[in-house]
Amino acid sequence: MRRTGTCTGHPLSSTSPGDGALISFDQLILAYLKIRSAEKSAVRDCNAAQHLFPVFTEKLLCDIDPVDIRQYVRMRETEGAAASTINKEIGLLSRAIHYANREWGYALYNPALGCKKREPEGRVRWLTRQEAQRLIDCAGQLGPRAAHLPELITLAVHTGMRKGELLSLEWRRVDFAHGLIYLEASHTKSSKRRSIPLNQPAKTALTACRERAPGRYVFGGVKDVKRSFAHACRLAGIDNFRFHDLRHTFASWLVQAGAALAEVRDLLGHSSIEMTERYAHLAPERLRGAVARLEGA
Secondary structure, eight states: OOOOOOBOSOOSSSSOOOSGGGOBHHHHHHHHHHHTTTSTTHHHHHHHHHHHHHHHTTOBGGGOOHHHHHHHHHHHHHTTOOHHHHHHHHHHHHHHHHHHHHHHOBOOOOTTTTOOOOOOOOOOOOOOHHHHHHHHHHHTTSOGGGTTHHHHHHHHHHHOOOHHHHHTOBGGGEETTTTEEEEOGGGSTTSOOEEEEOOHHHHHHHHHHHHHOOSSBTTTTOOOOHHHHHHHHHHHTOOSOOTTHHHHHHHHHHHHTTOOHHHHHHHHTOSSHHHHGGGGGGOHHHHHHHHHGGGGO
16 A cells, blocks of 8 residues: 655755645655755765666655565665665665654655664674784885885774774874873764763874874875785784774674773664674673573572
8 A cells, every 4th residue: 555645844955845645755766865965974875876867766655665665675685785785775765754854844654664684693703812913014114105004003902993984083183181082973884972981092192193294194194004014914914804993803802801882882872782792602601600590509
């Protein structure tokens, strides 16, 4: 059964769409992308829209139902798209409808609800301390053009910061006196501010950076380290390893050292504890202690 909705508020484009039942897929998505163009997810949303448009362009929203969405999902699966990618695509339509209903007073039916694919458990690839030190040592062999790389890797495994957070880090957000790095909402993926404590290896790395790059940015405005990082991994004999896995390494070391998952969540800036639970298996002693309580029961 096709659903309709009515609008009592803000139009979706400069030309009023009138009754909600007459709003097209194109009107909704283009209006939503324009509103969200300054957000960090804008590029991801545009990529998702590029896949949605060939299928749904010029269709009225009231003529799109869950059967159409599931057919789209099967088509994308046949094309080899991952479940997470498909979920981002149909999630764009769902978020746009929700935004129009909440912010603009529409009452549009959402055909994407309940159509998401189950995603496999996220990848957890991490280094031992010996491997991490070998990687840092090899990074130091790459010469002056990659002089920043050893400190970048050191900070990544001792703070859990994302590559983008590190490369855009300004000295004004580094507080040596209190041993903290301050990240505002505009600096983080989750758009939530957080403070990151500095241990001694992190402080030592930052001191070296300050001597080499006393300007605005801790890493001198370096844009990316993909090639140099891959080169260091090859020299260190470390396969199937990405820069983001240094963040997994940080979390894994914390859990193995007995840190509570809630503490790891806060340090990583995860929006929910579910995201952090991927590291729970690295603390088997915690579970062993729970089972041991039954011995005296």
